[in-house]
Amino acid sequence: MYQYAGVVVNNDSVQVDKVFTYKIPINLIGSVHLGFRVKVPFGRGNKTLDAFVLELYKQCENVNNIKEIASICDEIPLLKITDIELIKIMKKKYLCTYLECIKVIIPRGITKGIKKKTAQLLTTCKELEGKFLNEPYKNIYMMIQNDNMKYNKNEFSKLFNVSLSSINTMIKHEFLGTKEVVINRYNEKDYSRYEEKILNENQKKTVDLIMNSNNKKFLIHGVTGSGKTEIYMNLVSYMLKDNKQSIILIPEISLTPQMVERFKGRFGRDIAVFHSRLSDGERYDEWMRVKQGNVKIAIGARSAIFLPFEDLGLIVIDEEHEASYKSDSDPKFDAREIAYMKCELENCILILGSATPSIESYYRSTINELELITIGERADGASMPSVEIVDMREELMNNNRSIFSKSLFEGITESLRKHEQIILFLNRRGFSTFVSCRKCGYVFKCKKCDISLTYHSASDYLTCHYCGEKERISKVCPSCGSTYVKYFGVGTEKIEQEINRIFPSARTLRMDFDTTRKKNSYEYIYNTFKNKQADILIGTQMVAKGLDFENVTLVGVIAADLSLNLPDYRAFERTFQLLTQVSGRAGRGTKEGNVVIQTYSADSLTLQYAANNDYDSFYKDEIMMRRAMDYPPFTSILVITLSSEDEPLLIKSIQNVGENLKYKIKDNDKITLLGPCPCGISKIKNFYRWQIIIKGNIEEAIALEIKNSVYELVKNVYTSIRVSIDVNPSNMI
Known part of the structure; x- marks a missing residue:
């Protein structure tokens, strides 16, 4: 029998990120299993904390002053044996804590004490008699009999405009009663039968x-x-x-x-x-x-x-x-x-x-x-859509200053005439991407972030897309006092406005972060477009993947260059993927599909490969570049980001970290250290951000040593400096 347990306590501090040994009391021997959540006394004050059993031991070398598990929290283990193995692998691979791994596996509702939702629902009991055979009692009884165990007292009273006192009187005389029923908080909707198709x-x-x-x-x-x-x-x-x-x-x-x-x-x-x-x-x-x-x-x-x-x-x-x-x-x-x-x-x-x-x-x-x-x-047997790349430089030379090229305008007109649907893709939300003064060049920026504010016409506000900060639009430049304030750039909101102006009879929908904040908003937009209650769907990358609408025959990419020139080694890959995916939304039914890609970089090989749906050629070029530049999949990238509201302290700290790491890896020719330097976006939510990038053959032992070194160097100012370590991040900005 196991007499000791190794547990991880529910405490976020990095200092207690270890397995602590507790004695299993006699009354719980045989009842404590791997994966169980238990209560344990912890620290000098013996405060009782939740803990998770990750190990069991039959004996323990040092049993002096060892504390005992107080109780078991649940009837079943919350973690499987394979979960525990996974946690130990994740901790090493992602340089995180035990508790961070546990919390991503177990929903916070479990540890917050959320239980099943129940309600007292109305039901009929004995047959009516006496005065209760008259109204309003008879009508109430009949309605509840028809909708047995469907409503609670308050819901029924409000929905059917029935007196609550009449319901209570009937309950008092046992003609009605209530029963506790578990309320399911998940989707119980019935869906139309989706028949199995014969495979090709x-x-x-x-x-x-x-x-x-x-x-x-x-x-x-x-x-x-x-x-x-x-x-x-x-x-x-x-x-x-x-x-x-x-x-x-x-x-x-x-x-x-x-x-x-x-x-x-x-x-x-x-x-x-x-x-x-x-x-x-x-x-x-x-x-x-x-x-x-x-x-x-x-x-x-x-x-x-x-x-x-x-x-x-x-x-x-x-x-x-x-x-x-x-x-x-x-x-x-x-x-x-x-x-x-x-x-x-x-x-x-x-x-x-x-x-x-x-x-x-x-x-x-x-x-x-x-x-x-x-x-x-x-x-x-459906054919792939035909793809046209339109050089917007030529459109300007032909005096077309519209958002829409001649080809896209004609395509929209024709599709609307045929009652076919259209998807317009622009990976940038808002009305204008930045606002500036034409006299002095001042750009309206977020006071908390190093990023320009985006204008949203619906609310008439400038909004930061990183911290959510809003401020009213000013018609006067705060720098020079001029009134030459102008909106630059285009977002999905501006596209929607232009479509409504040029094609007033077209029914439009917009799918971006701003229109999908509310619960079930995705489902509403999806069903509206699927049921052909809208002609044009305008959106960001949300519309570029997976959606299957058989009546969509035209896809327009408003600005293919947005992701092409980002300072990220994955920029070409992301652009190819986005364009190929959004192009694939066209012509998925029996009708022919067309795609118009608007760009100022028409000679880009990435765009050409995407237009021709030529993944093999794109992959050969990209993998050659990755190999030459020592990027994944041939190496790993470790990004260390420090952030703080105190910029001088931040710079001093990350320089100390940089010097220390350079010394640690000076004899390792398989690793390169870049930085420290400011992040691509150097300030978010009032926190300045600096980073160090380590690239090369970074084994787990080296990565762990780097992590420990970073935390050791900043622990004295840890409350004012945030540390983030990311292995092969998806975004280098």
Whole structure:
């Protein structure tokens, strides 16, 4: 029998990031298991804290003054054995704490004490008699009999305009009663049947290969519209027949309504949906449904990878190239890497799917870490859209100063005439991207961030897209006092206004961060456009991935250059992916699709490759550049970011860190240190930001030594300096 337990306490301090040994009291021996949450006395004051059991020991060398576990919190373990193994791997790989890993696996609702939601609902009891056979009692009784266990007293009273005192009188005389019922906080909506489709030859070969291969990890490189979702569904069907569970990851919450609609239409309502827009209560309910074995399929964003399935058979990562699979908060995990780990730990199948695979994933397929499956044709014989690159410099020379090129204007006009739908893509929200004075050149910037403010016409405010700070637009320059204040640049809001001005009869929808803040807003926009209640969908990258509308025949890319010139080694890759993906929204039904890409860099090879849907040529160029420049997948990048409101202290601290690290790695010719220097955006929310970039063959032991060194050097000013360490960040800015 185990008599001692190694636990991690629920305390965020880096100083207590270790496994502490506690004695298991006699009355709990045999009851404390790995993964349990327990209560323990901690610190000098013996304050009782939650703790998580990660290890068990039969004996302990030093038993003097060892404290005892106080109690067990739950009837079941919250962490599986494989979860504990995963936590230990993540801690090393992502240079984070035990507790940060635990918190990403267990929803905060569990540890916050959220329980199942219950309500006292009205029900009928004995038959009416006496005066209760008269109104209003008779009518109340009949309505509750028809809607038994549907409403509580207050809901019923307000909804049907019935006196609450009459209801209470009937309860007092036992003609009505209430029963406690568990209220489900998850989506119980019934969806239209999504019939199983007959697989084409490519789809059938793919499913057969995966189910009969000795390999466990696959990359499906299928062009947009090649029917990857139907492949995923067939694989899930095989898992269900084998009584195994499946996780389907999608990169954006905007794709959730479409994926949920299809999967629940095929497999029924018993599917968990898990993403960041759910409330703590909803996340608790969905997590418990998985934990209790009530569902066998889960759909969600990156955090759904940690759902506690007991017999996981399949993990699918759709649109695997998306940067949103990498977390930018601690632990800074990559869901694709977590899926690799779970594939090994739980012996399940892993599918990565994309029309534009990430360079890292495609490279893994070339060295046989992933088995590559290529599908070069669209399902149902649909043809790929025709793509035209329009040089906006020539449009200016032809005196066209409009946002829309001649080709795009004519395309919109023709599509509207034919009652076909249009998607317009611009990866920049707002009305104008910056506001400046034409006399002195002053640019209106956020006072808290080193970033220009964006003008939003709907609210008539200037807004910072990093901290959310707002200020009223001024018609007078605060620098020189002139009134020559002008709006520059274009955002989705401006596109919407121009469309409404030029095509007043067109019904428009906008999908960007500003229009999707409210709960269920994604689903509303998706269903409105799907049901053809809008002609033109204008949006940021939310519209560039996964959406499948058969009546969309035209896609317009307003400014293809936005992501092309960012100071990030992934800029070309991101641009190629965005353009190829958004182009793929056109012509997915029986009608021919057309794409117009507007750019001031028409000779860019990246744009040419995207227009020709030529991933192979793009990959060859990009991987050659990565190899020459020592970028991933050939090396790792470790970014150390320090931030503080005290800029002089910050600079002094990061210079000390830089000198220390240079000394530590001076004899290691496999590692290069760059910096320290200000971040691309050097100030956010009043915090100045500086960074050090370490590039090369960074082994886990070296990375851990670097982390410990950084924290050791800044610990004396830790309260005023924030430390962030990111392994292979998705964004270098």
